């Protein structure tokens with residue numbers, strides 16, 4: 410059976426672990442040649458090796474989204490090796506536990522914390538798009554998949570800098586889709602709900618996880634593979650008429666009246 414992404418080259422940022430790892434592996438299993446770009450180069454190398462061990466094609470390259478030169482170097486290396494870029498998955502974000510812990514009440518919010526969220530999550534996404542889009546224009550097609558979050562569209566009491574930076578990613582997604590649609594380059598964003606990873610588990614206690622599960626319409630919280638399946642869809646021709654969309658992959662947590670979780674619990 411022909412694989413959906415045979416002959417296509419994909420860059421996945423922040424793919425040295427967790428959601429990015431799952432996305433990179435899913436793209437590779439559909440035949441894409443995958444570049445694992447991460448500041449965590451050891452993680453990226455491990456994932457690249459695991460993809461090759463499974464019969465896929467991948468290589469790891471260091472990336473620091475804070476530095477435009479690092480983005481330039483990455484893109485040049487990808488073009489030298491593969492000669493094309495078909496898929497860009499902007500997955501990386503500043504999710505360091507110290508950053509997320511400091512991204513709290515606005516009265517105490519340090520400007521450095523705000524700036525770091527925007528520098529990695531939003532400016533980093535813009536820089537990757539800026540340097541990859543010429544190759545997509547030349548190829549006459551491309552798919553850019555930005556990683557946003559459910560908190561980009563709904564108010565929460567945590568992480569104002571992170572939330573705002575992801576709302577800006579939504580705006581950038583639609584702007585990119587508008588700018589490059591006539592070149593056959595699509596740009597969409599995925600808005601995950603809570604995805605169970607070591608980081609999200611460490612940030613939330615059992616009680617908080619149970620609360621989120623109660624308000625999720627489906628009977629479970631998310632897994633990295635749930636996001637990876639959406640990324641493969643958006644990367645492939647299956648979504649060839651889909652662009653400028655903010656696609657929630659969240660078990661329905663952002664779709665209902667705030668009281669639905671309580672009502673369902675009462676109904677048993």
Ligand SMILES: NC(=O)c1ccc[n+]([C@@H]2O[C@H](COP(=O)([O-])OP(=O)(O)OC[C@H]3O[C@@H](n4cnc5c(N)ncnc54)[C@H](O)[C@@H]3O)[C@@H](O)[C@H]2O)c1
Nearest residue numbers: 423427428448449473474500501502504556558601603604
């Ligand atoms: N886990 C969740 O519940 C959840 C929910 C909503 C959205 N998301 C989004 O999904 C994406 C992946 O999240 P995750 O949970 O797998 O977290 P993660 O921390 O495992 O992934 C972030 C990756 O980005 C990389 N990174 C950080 N700073 C970088 C920089 N300056 N340059 C290059 N790479 C850098 C990290 O090394 C890491 O590999 C993020 O965009 C996150 O905001 C996650």
